Structure formats: structure tokens, C-alpha cells
Amino acid sequence: NAGVTQTPKFRILKIGQSMTLQCTQDMNHNYMYWYRQDPGMGLKLIYYSVGAGITDKGEVPNGYNVSRSTTEDFPLRLELAAPSQTSVYFCASSYSVWWGGYYPSSSSGQFFGPGTRLTVL
Amino acid sequence: DAKTTQPNSMESNEEEPVHLPCNHSTISGTDYIHWYRQLPSQGPEYVIHGLTSNVNNRMASLAIAEDRKSSTLILHRATLRDAAVYYCILRDSGGTSYGKLTFGQGTILTVHP
Numbered sequence: 317n318a319g320v321t322q323t324p325k326f327r328i329l330k331i332g333q334s335m336t337l338q339c340t341q342d343m344n345h346n347y348m349y350w351y352r353q354d355p356g357m358g359l360k361l362i363y364y365s366v367g368a369g370i371t372d373k374g375e376v377p378n379g380y381n382v383s384r385s386t387t388e389d390f391p392l393r394l395e396l397a398a399p400s401q402t403s404v405y406f407c408a409s410s411y412s413v414w415w416g417g418y419y420p421s422s423s424s425g426q427f428f429g430p431g432t433r434l435t436v437l
Numbered sequence: 438d439a440k441t442t443q444p445n446s447m448e449s450n451e452e453e454p455v456h457l458p459c460n461h462s463t464i465s466g467t468d469y470i471h472w473y474r475q476l477p478s479q480g481p482e483y484v485i486h487g488l489t490s491n492v493n494n495r496m497a498s499l500a501i502a503e504d505r506k507s508s509t510l511i512l513h514r515a516t517l518r519d520a521a522v523y524y525c526i527l528r529d530s531g532g533t534s535y536g537k538l539t540f541g542q543g544t545i546l547t548v549h550p
Contacts, residue, residue, distance in 0.1 A: 320480075351540075358524065358540035359481065374537065406480045425471065425483030426538060 317342050320429035322407050328435045329397040337392040337432050339407030347410045348390040349374075349426065350382065352403040359406060365390055397436045405432045441525045446545040449515045457510040457544055459525030464505050469528045471538065472499065472510045474521040481524065481540075484510065520548045 323338045341348065346367045351359040351374075361374030365384040379401060381393040390409075394401060412423035442460040449455040461470065471486040485492055485499045487508075492499040498511040512519055522543040529537070 349538075358542055359538075360540070361537055364537065375539075408480070425473075425486060426481075428480030428482065431480050 319343065320407055320409055320427050322405075322429040322432050324432060325430070326433045328437060329394075330437060331397060331399065333397050334393070334395050335397070335434075337394070337405055337407075337434075339390045339392065339429060340388050341390075341407075341409040341427070342388065343409060343411070343427065344387060345409035345411045345424070345427070346387065347412060347426075348384065349408040349410075350380070350390070350392045351406045351408065352376065352401075353406065353431075354403050362392065362405075394434075399436050401434065402436045403434060405434060441527060441541055443523075443525050443541065443544045445542065446547065448547045448549065449512075450549050451517060452514050455512040455515045455519070455546065455548075457512075457523050457525075457546065458507065459509070460507045461525070461527055462506045464527055465529075467529055470499065470501060470505075470508050471526045471528050472497070473524045473526065473538075473540075474519075475524070475543070476518075476521045484523075486528070515546075515548045517548050517550060520546055522546070 320341045349364040350362040353359045360376045362376055362380050363382040365371045368384050368387050371382050384390050407429045408426040410424050410426045469486050469488050472484040473481040474484050475481045485494055485497050487499045500509045522545050524540050524543040526538050
């Protein structure tokens with residue numbers, strides 16, 4: 317298994333440009349996540365998805381959009397890039413199995429991709 | 438969300454055990470304690486998690502206080518590859534909050550040869 321893969325590894329954008337960060341996982345995980353990490357800081361959750369067709373906002377969703385049309389793919393779209401979006405972006409996936417009720421019956425930790433380093437000038 | 442407090446940095450020598458503390462005095466009954474680590478220029482890596490009982494896996498052990506207000510990640514024999522930032526995170530175990538991880542600043546572990 318390749319695990320979680322992200323493309324591109326590096327990208328430089330000009331202010332106002334748009335781009336899509338790609339994320340693919342081959343572990344059949346139902347949960348997927350996008351985080352950003354600014355220099356010297358911890359990760360902040362941008363968006364997450366609990367399954368194909370279902371997405372929700374995290375802590376810092378402004379300026380980003382996501383879609384989840386398949387289990388494997390979870391692209392992150394940046395519209396009108398701004399210098400404040402200069403960061404390293406990590407995609408992650410995990411699984412959880414629910415048999416009803418509040419708690420999952422089984423779950424994994426989150427598996428992270430290698431990251432995309434984005435600079436907006 | 439309940440918060441965690443970790444030391445900014447710790448140091449260890451190779452081949453020695455390392456005890457990384459984490460305080461979480463406002464933990465709720467449905468919060469699991471998760472540990473992740475991040476090696477330089479890499480994405481975070483899952484280490485271990487637990488609810489009430491101590492947990493062991495091939496990477497580490499997790500010791501949880503009886504009142505659950507603190508926990509300790511134990512690396513039994515540190516290697517140079519264990520040098521990383523270690524994050525202690527509380528994760529709601531169910532309901533609509535399930536799945537989210539809130540990363541703090543973490544503890545920078547330096548391992549000396």
C-alpha cells in the first residue's frame with residue numbers, strides 16, 4: 317500500500333491565483349482530513365470528511381474548499397491565494413466502524429501524507 | 438475542547454528510557470488520549486492512544502493516571518530516530534466531534550548519541 321499520497325510536493329503561487337492540492341489514500345479509510353502547519357506551530361484542521369459526499373469545516377476553513385466524490389480522493393481547493401495561506405499542508409486518513417450509538421466500534425489512528433509546501437508571493 | 442499541557446522541550450541520551458509528560462486536567466469522560474510524533478520535514482505519525490488503562494505497543498507505552506488528569510508517554514530505549522516533536526492530544530471518542538484532532542505546540546525531544 318502507498319498509504320496517503322499528496323501532490324505536488326512544492327508549489328509557488330502568486331497572489332490571486334488558484335490551485336488544487338491532491339490527496340489520495342489506498343487504505344479504504346472512510347475519514348479524511350486536511351491540516352495546515354505554519355512554521356513552528358502545531359497543525360490546524362481545515363476540513364474533514366466522514367465519507368464520500370460528506371464534508372465539514374474544521375478550525376480554519378476560510379479561503380479553502382473541499383469535495384469528496386470517492387472514498388480515495390479528497391482534493392483541497394485554494395481560491396484567490398493570499399500570503400497568509402503560505403504553509404505546509406497535510407492530508408490524513410483514518411477509519412472508524414459504527415454499529416450504532418455514540419461510540420465507534422473500531423477505529424484507527426490518523427495516517428498522514430508527506431505534505432505539500434505552498435508559498436504565496 | 439479540553440486542552441493539554443506539555444513541556445516545550447526535553448532531552449535524552451540514546452539507549453535510555455524517556456518519559457514524556459502531559460497534563461489534561463479538564464479531560465472529559467469520553468476523551469481518548471492520543472499521542473502523535475512528527476519527525477523533521479515529515480507528516481505526523483500515530484504513536485499510541487488509550488482511555489483509562491495503560492497501553493503498550495511496539496513503539497511505546499502509555500501510562501494514564503488513575504484520575505485521568507495526566508498521562509506519560511514512555512519510550513523504553515530512545516534512539517536517534519526518536520528525535521521529534523511529540524503531541525499529546527485529547528480526542529472525543531464519539532458523536533459529532535469524533536475524528537477531530539487539535540494539535541498543540543508539543544514537546545521537542547532531543548536525543549543525544
